[in-house]
Amino acid sequence: MIKFLLKGLIRDKSRSRLPVIVVVLGVMLTVLMHAYIKGFMGEAIEMNARFSYGHVKVMTRAYAENMNQTPNDMALLDAGNVLSDLENRFPEMEWAQRIQFGGLIDAPDENGETKSQGPAFGIGLDLLSEKTVEPERLNLINSIVRGKMPEKQGEVLISELFSGKLKVNPGDRITLIGSTMNGSMAIHNFIVAGTLSFGNELLDRGAVIADIEDVRLALDMSGATGEIIGFFRSGFYDNESALESAARFNSINSADSGEYVPVMQSLSQQGSMGQYVNMSDYWVNYIAFVFIIAMSLVLWNAGLLGGLRRYGEIGIRLAMGEGKGHVYRTLIYESVMIGIAGSVIGTFFGLFFAWLIQKYGIDISGLMKGSSIMMPSVIRAQITPSVYFLGFIPGLVSTVIGTMLSGIGIYKRQTARLFKELEA
Amino acid sequence: MKKKIIAIAWLTAICLAGMSQPDAEEILKKVEKNMSSDNRVFESSMTIRGNRTSRTITSRSFSVGNKKSFTEYLSPAREQGTKMLKLENQLWIYSPSTDRTIQISGHMLRQSVMGSDLSYEDMMDDRKLTDVYDAKVSGDELIDGRKTYILDLVAKVTDAAYHSRKMWIDTERFVPLKEELFARSGQLLKRTTLSDVKQIEGRWFPSTVVYKDILKQGEGTEFRITTIKFNQKIPEYIFTKAALKQ
Numbered sequence: 001m002i003k004f005l006l007k008g009l010i011r012d013k014s015r016s017r018l019p020v021i022v023v024v025l026g027v028m029l030t031v032l033m034h035a036y037i038k039g040f041m042g043e044a045i046e047m048n049a050r051f052s053y054g055h056v057k058v059m060t061r062a063y064a065e066n067m068n069q070t071p072n073d074m075a076l077l078d079a080g081n082v083l084s085d086l087e088n089r090f091p092e093m094e095w096a097q098r099i100q101f102g103g104l105i106d107a108p109d110e111n112g113e114t115k116s117q118g119p120a121f122g123i124g125l126d127l128l129s130e131k132t133v134e135p136e137r138l139n140l141i142n143s144i145v146r147g148k149m150p151e152k153q154g155e156v157l158i159s160e161l162f163s164g165k166l167k168v169n170p171g172d173r174i175t176l177i178g179s180t181m182n183g184s185m186a187i188h189n190f191i192v193a194g195t196l197s198f199g200n201e202l203l204d205r206g207a208v209i210a211d212i213e214d215v216r217l218a219l220d221m222s223g224a225t226g227e228i229i230g231f232f233r234s235g236f237y238d239n240e241s242a243l244e245s246a247a248r249f250n251s252i253n254s255a256d257s258g259e260y261v262p263v264m265q266s267l268s269q270q271g272s273m274g275q276y277v278n279m280s281d282y283w284v285n286y287i288a289f290v291f292i293i294a295m296s297l298v299l300w301n302a303g304l305l306g307g308l309r310r311y312g313e314i315g316i317r318l319a320m321g322e323g324k325g326h327v328y329r330t331l332i333y334e335s336v337m338i339g340i341a342g343s344v345i346g347t348f349f350g351l352f353f354a355w356l357i358q359k360y361g362i363d364i365s366g367l368m369k370g371s372s373i374m375m376p377s378v379i380r381a382q383i384t385p386s387v388y389f390l391g392f393i394p395g396l397v398s399t400v401i402g403t404m405l406s407g408i409g410i411y412k413r414q415t416a417r418l419f420k421e422l423e424a
Numbered sequence: 425m426k427k428k429i430i431a432i433a434w435l436t437a438i439c440l441a442g443m444s445q446p447d448a449e450e451i452l453k454k455v456e457k458n459m460s461s462d463n464r465v466f467e468s469s470m471t472i473r474g475n476r477t478s479r480t481i482t483s484r485s486f487s488v489g490n491k492k493s494f495t496e497y498l499s500p501a502r503e504q505g506t507k508m509l510k511l512e513n514q515l516w517i518y519s520p521s522t523d524r525t526i527q528i529s530g531h532m533l534r535q536s537v538m539g540s541d542l543s544y545e546d547m548m549d550d551r552k553l554t555d556v557y558d559a560k561v562s563g564d565e566l567i568d569g570r571k572t573y574i575l576d577l578v579a580k581v582t583d584a585a586y587h588s589r590k591m592w593i594d595t596e597r598f599v600p601l602k603e604e605l606f607a608r609s610g611q612l613l614k615r616t617t618l619s620d621v622k623q624i625e626g627r628w629f630p631s632t633v634v635y636k637d638i639l640k641q642g643e644g645t646e647f648r649i650t651t652i653k654f655n656q657k658i659p660e661y662i663f664t665k666a667a668l669k670q
Contacts, residue, residue: 073474073641104532112524175524177532182472182479183539183640184503187519187526220502260476 005333022302023342026295027391031350037287039382041280053267054229055237062259070100072181072226079225093230099124099215103178107166116166122208124215147194155193157209163195170194180220188218242266295394300402328407335403343395357381448559448575454598458627463488466652472540473643481538492663507668518668525668540645541637549585556584571595597628612638625654
């Protein structure tokens with residue numbers, strides 16, 4: 001019978017073409033929107049994690065309480081031992097030492113006098129050791145606009161925009177004027193190895209990337225680090241696992257109330273990121289839900305219209321002696337076929353467009369001017385396993401439910417009045 | 425008759441009490457006479473007691489009045505050779521490791537000097553107290569067994585670093601033994617205690633000062649003058665930017 005119904009659908013375009021097109025469009029939009037929202041929200045979280053928060057972060061309790069001020073006077077002093085301990089306890093994570101710092105960058109002229117100055121935000125990370133993955137993690141190599149990656153101590157990267165403001169080029173000397181771990185003034189020279197574009201307004205305004213050993217030297221932080229950040233080896237932030245890891249680590253020192261005891265915080269426990277992570281989960285689900293409901297209503301309506309349009313045909317079939325239950329079931333079988341066909345084609349097109357956005361992205365840098373939070377300038381979709389079946393909810397389920405509801409009318413048809421209706 | 429005698433005695437007591445409480449401006453002038461000089465050359469050690477570490481920085485300073493000063497840091501190794509030059513309201517710092525001379529201005533003036541409880545702004549405040557503040561004597565108190573006048577000073581200019589101050593002045597030697605500095609809100613910002621008062625070249629001078637920035641963690645900064653000479657011949661080139669690199 002399925003073969004018979006399938007032939008009927010293929011030969012009678014009015015029964016298949018429009019319903020399939022409607023289902024394809026609905027499913028495609030559902031898949032595309034879900035991947036786009038997931039990508040947008042997830043990318044912002046991962047970007048913040050890579051540059052600043054990590055999936056988890058270990059720092060002293062005093063540092064954690066004033067984290068937005070990057071108080072390096074409260075840094076972890078015995079960073080090497082803390083790092084070894086973390087590597088042993090949490091092998092499922094990759095760990096990296098970071099020092100965030102602020103200060104002024106002063107560019108001298110040929111006489112050594114100040115040519116230009118600007119406030120800078122700096123990150124000290126492992127740029128030069130053999131096994132480092134930090135440049136790759138921050139996509140530094142691909143972000144270089146001019147010059148090259150630092151190859152020896154004393155070389156730094158600065159943002160292309162900042163280099164323009166300071167009027168410095170690769171090879172030029174710049175001076176960091178900041179504050180040492182002890183609070184005294186730090187004055188340290190660096191050579192600009194290259195300039196880079198982060199694709200992020202906040203970083204592009206005045207970022208300096210230096211090797212952590214250089215930063216230690218500049219800020220008098222020998223053997224110390226501001227923070228140790230951890231990343232899940234999967235590469236994706238998992239809030240539940242991060243919270244569990246933080247609770248496990250913090251239970252070790254829970255009896256010690258000292259302000260320099262190391263504590264761990266998940267990304268969602270740092271600053272406003274918790275709100276963002278919650279909002280992200282909430283919005284992805286909420287938007288997906290609203291969209292699925294909207295598409296379901298459209299496809300349900302299409303199912304209803306299809307049933308009503310075939311009012312005459314059903315009357316004839318009943319008049320010819322076909323059972324009401326049989327007619328009802330065939331309509332449902334047909335809607336299942338249309339739903340499957342439309343969902344498969346719609347999911348395919350939805351995934352194709354999502355893949356295009358995932359690969360090439362949509363540049364929204366124009367909208368990010370003046371932003372004070374770290375948001376990606378290029379929005380990319382994220383294809384997750386759920387999008388492979390998500391489209392079937394509106395595509396198949398709604399179409400079938402729509403047909404089932406409209407098909408109830410079959411049982412209300414009175415055989416005695418069928419010929420009268422058909423004459424009309 | 426008896427009543428008249430009591431009244432006269434009472435009036436006399438009031439007059440004497442008034443006479444024994446000198447004018448606040450007079451007190452400040454006497455303090456400045458002790459604390460200021462045409463010029464001075466001194467060596468000092470500054471011990472900064474933070475929450476986690478304690479560091480001592482030694483330096484040699486030359487100053488002329490309150491307008492010119494030149495300081496060279498002698499130790500520890502990280503700070504050795506760092507020089508600071510103050511001319512009127514301008515301040516430069518020379519860092520030998522970078523061979524750069526940087527002018528400290530704007531918000532950088534609020535930074536701590538070598539991590540101490542003193543800010544560059546504190547160093548720059550070179551006006552006479554009587555020019556910046558209205559003062560009045562508000563009482564007296566014993567500090568370490570020495571009688572002091574308590575002076576309340578309120579800024580009469582808008583650009584004072586601190587809106588008000590409270591000073592405890594030794595009634596005999598006319599040197600401050602304690603000082604508290606307040607913001608306009610009334611919040612206590614810094615506390616200074618001065619001790620080891622010695623007579624040097626005919627003037628009383630405190631050789632140890634402990635600064636405590638109330639808003640900063642740590643136990644404060646102890647500034648101890650190890651040697652001091654007043655009214656020396658200081659070559660004029662010391663107070664030039666060229667001297668920073670020498």
